[in-house]
Amino acid sequence: MRKLFLFLIASIVLFGACGNKASKEEKLQREAMREYVESFLLRYPEATLQDIYKGSFQDYFGPAHIVSDREAAKRYILRELATADTLGGERYEPCGWRGQFYRVNLSVIRDSLVAVDSLVDAFVESAQGEPAFSSEWTDEWAIIQQTVREVCPTLQGFAEDSIQLAHLLSEGNYVVHHSRAFNEHYHPHYRIVRRDVFEQKILPSITPASVYEKE
Numbered sequence: 001m002r003k004l005f006l007f008l009i010a011s012i013v014l015f016g017a018c019g020n021k022a023s024k025e026e027k028l029q030r031e032a033m034r035e036y037v038e039s040f041l042l043r044y045p046e047a048t049l050q051d052i053y054k055g056s057f058q059d060y061f062g063p064a065h066i067v068s069d070r071e072a073a074k075r076y077i078l079r080e081l082a083t084a085d086t087l088g089g090e091r092y093e094p095c096g097w098r099g100q101f102y103r104v105n106l107s108v109i110r111d112s113l114v115a116v117d118s119l120v121d122a123f124v125e126s127a128q129g130e131p132a133f134s135s136e137w138t139d140e141w142a143i144i145q146q147t148v149r150e151v152c153p154t155l156q157g158f159a160e161d162s163i164q165l166a167h168l169l170s171e172g173n174y175v176v177h178h179s180r181a182f183n184e185h186y187h188p189h190y191r192i193v194r195r196d197v198f199e200q201k202i203l204p205s206i207t208p209a210s211v212y213e214k215e
Contacts, residue, residue: 029097033147036097041152043090046185049148049161054176056144058103059096060137061174063127063192074120080189081106088187091206095192097144101126102198103190114205119191122201126194138169156181 040055041047067073087107095101104122108114145162148155157179168176178188193202 030143030147032097033144034151036094037144037148037151041155043093044182044186046156046181048157048179048181049145049155050157050165050176050179051182052144052148053141053161053165054178055103056096056141057137057174057176058192059094059098059101060140061128062101062194063123067124067127070120070124073124074116077106077109077116077120077191081110084187084189086187087189088185089190092198092202094195100195101192102195102202103188104193104198104202106189106191108202108206114202118201118205119193122193122197123191125197126192137174141165141169 037052040052044051084106087105087110089103089105091105091108091113092102095103104114104119106119109116109119145165149158152158161179165176168174182188
């Protein structure tokens with residue numbers, strides 16, 4: 001009887017510990033989301049909810065298509081470089097709070113830091129194909145959107161964007177473009193690269209070796 005009692009006590013303690021661990025993980029995720037939203041809006045104060053969605057989506061799914069023609073992908077990059085008036089934004093930055101994928105600005109090619117073939121190969125390797133409908137993603141986006149509401153309740157066009165994004169998701173659509181305001185103010189030109197590929201094949205060329213080694 002005493003052994004059964006001790007077993008029940010131990011089970012209750014273990015269950016409580018697991019519950020606390022789960023809540024701690026959720027708290028850390030919420031904090032990471034908040035830090036991402038705050039940082040993003042600090043860098044891009046003209047951004048909208050649509051732009052935060054786009055980055056979060058890219059971080060969750062990566063490049064939302066299959067790149068079957070490497071040479072075509074290279075031609076698109078060269079054409080974009082040739083026609084872009086401005087290459088705005090950071091040289092590289094995480095797409096979202098998870099940091100699973102990075103946006104690599106085409107300025108790294110213009111500034112001769114990264115060879116065009118290196119970025120093309122990294123981009124092609126990171127492409128995963130069309131995203132499938134996922135309730136996990138819609139659940140995560142709901143939390144991110146709530147975080148945006150808490151961080152910046154006066155964000156321009158929040159209500160309209162929220163309704164439009166909800167409508168798209170209800171139809172199983174995921175992909176959106178940057179907002180007109182974002183394009184006009186920041187002139188984004190980048191390719192998305194998976195974090196491990198970015199750290200192995202792109203970052204060392206951008207960051208001095210001494211600094212990279214310390215990281």
